[in-house]
Amino acid sequence: MKRVTIYHNPRCTKSRETLALLKERGIEPAVVEYLKEPLTKDAVKALIKMLGGDTAQIVRTKEAAYKDSGLTAKSTPDQIASAIAKEPILLERPIVVSGKKAAIGRPPENVLKVL
Numbered sequence: 100m101k102r103v104t105i106y107h108n109p110r111c112t113k114s115r116e117t118l119a120l121l122k123e124r125g126i127e128p129a130v131v132e133y134l135k136e137p138l139t140k141d142a143v144k145a146l147i148k149m150l151g152g153d154t155a156q157i158v159r160t161k162e163a164a165y166k167d168s169g170l171t172a173k174s175t176p177d178q179i180a181s182a183i184a185k186e187p188i189l190l191e192r193p194i195v196v197s198g199k200k201a202a203i204g205r206p207p208e209n210v211l212k213v214l
Contacts, residue, residue: 103128103214105204106138106146106194114193117204121195126214128195137187143180146194149201154179156203157191164188 105121105128108114121128138146147154154176159165164186170179183189191203195210202210 101198101214104131104196105129106131106133106190106192106196108132108134108192111192113205113207117193117195117207117210120204120207120210124214133187133190133192138184138190140177140180140184143183143190144176146196146201147176147180149196149199150194150203152176157194158183159189159191162186162188 103121103126105114105118107118107130109132118128118130143157147157150157154174155172158170158179160170168182168186168189170182174182191205193204193210194201195204195213197213200213202213204210
C-alpha cells in the first residue's frame with residue numbers, strides 16, 4: 100500500500116473530516132500539521148506539481164496574509180510557493196498525498212481519487 104500523508108490543520112473542519120474519512124477506510128496517514136511544521140518552498144512546489152500544476156487551488160486567497168504577501172491572481176508558482184513557505188496559513192487544507200498524486204479535501208471525498 101502507498102504511503103498516505105495528510106497536510107492537516109486540526110482547527111479546520113474540512114481537515115478533521117478528511118482525516119476521519121481516511122481512518123474510516125482503514126488508512127492511518129502520516130499527519131503533517133503544516134502550521135507547526137511549515138513546508139519548504141521546494142515542498143510546496145512539489146505539491147503544486149502533484150495537484151496538476153494549478154497554483155490557484157493551493158493558496159488561500161481570503162487570508163489576510165494573501166494580501167499582505169503581495170500575491171495576486173497573476174503570481175507565479177515560484178512566488179506562491181515562497182509565500183506559502185513563509186506564511187503557512189496560506190496553504191489550502193487539507194491536502195492528501197498518495198504516491199505521486201495529491202488532492203485537496205474540499206469536499207473531503209475529493210481525496211478518495213488519489214488513494
